[in-house]
Amino acid sequence: MTLSPDDVRDVLRALDSSGLDELHLELSDFTLTVRRHGTSGWTAEQQVLRTPSVEQATTAPAGAAERPRHRAADHDGAVAVRPPLPGTFYRAPQPGAPPFVDVGDDVDEDTVVGIVETMKMMTPVHAGVRGTVVEFRTDNGELADTEAVLLLVEPAPGSSGEDGTGGDGDGAGR
Amino acid sequence: MRIRRLLIANRGEIAVRVIRTCRRLGIESVLAASDADLDGLPARLADRVVRLGPAPASESYLDIDAVVAAARSVSADAVHPGYGFLSENAALARACAAADVVFVGPAPDSLEAVGDKLSARRHAVAAGLDVIPGGQATDLAEARALAEAIGYPLLVKAVGGGGGRGMKLVRSAGELSRTLDLAISEAAAAFGDPRVYLERFVASGRHVEVQVLGDGSRAVALGDRDCSVQRRYQKLVEEAPAPLLAEQTHTAMARAALALATHLRYRGLGTVELLYDRQLRTFYFLEMNARIQVEHPVTEMVTGLDLVAEQLRVAEGLPLQLRQEDVVLSGHAVECRINAEDWTRGFRPSPGRVDRVVLPAGDGIRVDTHVQGGSVVPPHYDSLLAKLIVHGTDRADALARARAALGLLSIDGVDTTAPMHEALLADPEFTAGGVDSTFFDRFAGKTRLLEVS
Incomplete structure (x- = not known):
């Protein structure tokens, strides 16, 4: 799971009324750090950690054919x-x-x-x-x-x- | 048909945006991603990821067969095309219909009606909208007669062009013949379509657009947006509502947009672009965009609506749940597009690895982005990294909050246009509101002079 922007806003509302200036949340597949910056507001730093598992479309086009590599011709001084x-x-x-x-x-x-x-x-x-x-x-x-x-x-x-x-x-x- | 599984055939921040609504509505999201995007933030947020093809867009996000094959292979109920790429492509809409998959967008005939500039213009006229005086010119004699009627200066535009491409200014009658020949041959080469049309040149115009939503029989207007701050026809800042317009102008614009949507029996989310002539204080139809737009969040902020949810609802064939009187605008919203570009070096693109992303958060602040620390921004696609959207009680409040929010935002590792937005938000002409589409070049020139002195 991850937090939606609405979830983050709810967290901030709770923090606003507390005296806390920073909250760090670490779950299995994401981390969130929110910080108070004086009177100018809050910042959020979120990291989604999951590794997507990619499915192949059954009739997806094959990957681009390997292009023929160029012969590294001898061009001294070029x-x-x-x-x-x-x-x-x-x-x-x-x-x-x-x-x-x-x-x-x-x-x-x-x-x-x-x-x-x-x-x-x-x-x-x-x-x-x-x-x-x-x-x-x-x-x-x-x-x-x-x-x-x-x-x-x-x-x-x-x-x-x-x-x-x-x-x-x-x-x-x- | 109820949408339970949605294939998102797009990338970047709009993919993340659609995933968010899917999650809220309990719809399974399947991201169709190119090889360059398989490990990006959208892929990490989606419920499932299916490979669309190689990194070049022509072999993935622009490949109709690949999109339909991906939708079929995961048994998606619907395809959301986002914006750009195939979002307004009637062939994709038809291919989806043939594969029994819902295309989240207007009917193919609506896409065709507004996809061609001349056809869109004809429909607008039929719906009773004012268009910029002008019309098609197939030869010099026709062009001369037309030019006499509309006057100089005028623009020669390619029917197949758009976004500023294929457009030429003619200052006087003496230049017409040469420019027309050039425009026709360039249009044929660049767009494979030699057709051109003439239009009166509006010296000081604002780009104002109306958001509409239709269910095929009824439509509502969801307020307007001003997108006049542009560089080379690329929007940089958008706001809602359009500032400093008379109340009757807002009303007339909404009425015009609704007339067109009704005339087209439009089903879906759409934007009617208008050119507001600052000197004559009147407006003309420009074009209609038959998709969700990059700048839709400013409308969401002032209406409180989720436009993606509304879009999915009408795509399911459900009638609009909104009546026009339910649409109430509150406050003012501004969006700053933060691109991976160095604005001090001619907006030089800056792809690469993003080291760290810290975003402002809180009430009235929204950031739509597809990057986090460690993300790699590929060179294959556009440079949009994030959109900072701020809502205030009025325009001054929104701008003040945007300044504070921008001060807290940092995207490290690539160059971004965030510093440009700080300069823009401090500019007196922009702050006063209602700038025309030539403003940004003046602003950039002025800022450069200040840097030198």
Whole structure:
């Protein structure tokens, strides 16, 4: 069981008339701590501890097929482009549209090479380096954390070859 | 049909909200959760959890077959779709009917009637509501004639758009041709529907909406809400009732909303969105949302109703138990949407692990949330973490209580918009009430200037 907001309110009403400033309740599957904060009111901190047991829908679609892992090709000196935020990586501005860039394309620091969707917000990914796209390491529609390598860029002679992240553009809402 | 087992085909705080009503009414709650949500707070609170599919919404919360399969596999009597995702999807409503499962929402034909912007506009006109002067334009000649009639500036809107997407401002006749072409091609690409329509541009408008509830033959209006504090068409703060409106305006808005609900023979919970023109002091129909809304708690606070319970009741086919004269509004309520975003960095999303959640509690305070210490907020879905809802005797009292409550709230581990709400609640223009939908950008700009100086 857990306490409903109404239950918590009843507890507070009882405490209000008592002199108590704090109450800690510990049950098998939840804990609750309520605290008085002078005249500004009360706070509640609740923790539901149960572990849900998950049923499978009888005809539920199977889990996403394991995507083929990319061959870690040998690209010595290539710069890894990583997403500025964790999210779903898209190679094109919208489904069906041509990709922002492809293997073999030349890019500079500000070239948009993809977008990541994080919590419904779209953030452009910039190459961050001048050079040539040599490989994609993350598929279109794949989730990428900020450590993930989206693609590799072979830096043009004379440009900095530091491992960079894909710029922090102003997120464009969609 | 009596609902004894309810499948909740949604996530986040609205899933928790529906579970609470199930518990109160003795209904067994079954949460249909994606892989990203199997261990979240809603899953821990539900009586049962059934796996819906992989984390991407397109393979879980937006997959009609998966939702119906989940409902069937647990023998649910009904499906509650929450808001967003498939909540207004007529195909899901039909698929539920075919599977002999109650869809907690309006009939498919109502969903279709209000789901298309032009169709909604036609129904509103038929029901006697004022719409913003304008109409569909299929070619330049038609657009020119229409534009002459409604005047400039005007908006070109995509029929398939919404939430600010697919909308363009035309300042003068010289811009019309180019903007129309662009709007049509962009609408075709973005929404797969090239249809556009023109509308007079309202320079200073407030977003006011009326909550309605119908049983298919009769409807009641449950007061209005003001949702004008928005950023990029995303609501940030809502309140009920809408402040600083004449009593006859409240009455006229309720009457208009009821006329539309009656015209549609509407069964379910719905919201009639209106645009209140601050200069002309009149209002127009915008659209109708055929679902429960994020901001429903402010209406619950001032009416004392449980809107989810009312929604389940009419979904069971029962007649309304409320008469219009039973609806009595008391006091004023405010809701602050607390999102996992850093508002000082362009509202940059902040998914990740929540370390600790301490919430204000007490009379007149309600927090609807789906996070607790240890929760992981996935990047796949929206950024809403919690809604702080505060009820006061009047608007000033509600705002004062909201300030105190906000001071006691802490959600650690991710960035949240709570500091933005503290700044908003201290802003004189917001405090005065009745701001228009351009207010927030001015406020954000002003606040930034203050930070720099």
